[in-house]
Amino acid sequence: MGVSISELVKPRETSFSEFSGKIVAIDAYNTLYQFLTSIRQPDGTPLSDSNGNPTGHLTGLFYRTTKLLEAGVLPVFVFDGVPPEFKRATLEKRHDIKVLAHADMEAALKAGDFDAAKKFSARTVRLTKEMALEAQGLLKAMGVPSVNAPSEGEACASVMVREGIAYAVASQDYDALLFGAPKLIRNMSVSGKRKMPGRNEWVETSPELLELPEVLKHLELTQKQLIWIGILIGNDFNTGIKGIGPKKALKIVRACKSLEEVVAYARAELEYEFPEDVFAIERFFLDPPAVHDEYLEFGKIDKEGVVNFLCKKHDFSEERVSRTLGALAKNVQEKRAQKGLGEWF
Secondary structure, eight states: OOOOOTTTOOOEEOOGGGGTTOEEEEEHHHHHHHHHHHSBOTTSOBOBOTTSOBOHHHHHHHHHHHHHHHTTOEEEEEEOOOOOGGGHHHHHHHHHHHHHHHHHHHHHHHHTOHHHHHHHHGGGOOOOHHHHHHHHHHHHHTTOOEEEOSSOHHHHHHHHHHTTSSSEEEOSSSHHHHTTOSEEEEOOOTTSEEEOTTSSOEEEOOOEEEEHHHHHHHHTOOHHHHHHHHHHHOOSSOOOOTTOOHHHHHHHHHTOSSHHHHHHHHHHHSOOOOSSOHHHHHHHHHSOOOOOSOOOOOOOOOHHHHHIIIIIITOOOHHHHHHHHHHHHHHHHHTTTSTTTTTTO
16 A cells, blocks of 8 residues: 655656666565456456465566566565554554455356456455465575565665665555655566556556655655655555645645644644554654665576476466576576676576
8 A cells, every 4th residue: 555645756767777787675565466466367366276376476476577687687575574563453454445345356256247356356365474485485496585574574675775785675655765765666567567556457657766865855855754744644554634635745744843743733733633653653664673784695596496386386387487487597698798697597
């Protein structure tokens, strides 16, 4: 879900060549949820193997990672750890939405309305620990490192960029900017297409780069004030104030010198009392739990391991997987002359 500040920021359209040879920290859960939502059967049911195990996340991860490597991008996937206590309300709300969506999906299937069933099914997506572990196993076989964040994956990825471990965060959400990531890449899909949330519709996209210093300069804000906007309009940790959108929030925080003043304004002018501890939320954005001095090691592709995992265990086409791996190996071979590339394969 994340914080909705798209109308305030102006990303720069770019291409994958700009990120060639650079380490990009990818919010793993955000990405896997996208795959589970978009890669489904025509009636909306999850793509699965012969044993009924969901495979949409593995399909998307394998082909997306392959394309990124072919483009010279060095992906590192950062997985969520334990969520902060103040995220509980958001997680409970998401659970309730999934329960209602599942009932709507079943009703649509019974009525033979497959378009509606597919729409509702996208809202029922669950990413289990077992699925996340499978994704990490596939990445390891592909020679791509992953990181287990102590808490929020996007927060940890942002700190990695702040500390120079990675070049940029890749995520569809804008939260990385609130976490202080100097660079955020959106639309990290080599296919050039992105599924619209909640609709069975795809749009053409290009990678977009947002640089925090430029965002703050354009908005005439500090990072703390950007966080206050997120608190006013709502984010993954608090619901926000009904009727306060990004532009109105921008006007409010420009007139405030502290979060205390923002809270006082909400109480006096909007008659709103934050039910959450917004000061703890501010501290979490400024200094989230994260790994530090992480050593990222890119290894060789274990072709046999990838084939066994995807094809023997999950019924992927061995011909297609082998062909994809062969094309990747050939592509990497051609890039050996480029600095750093080819040493990992």
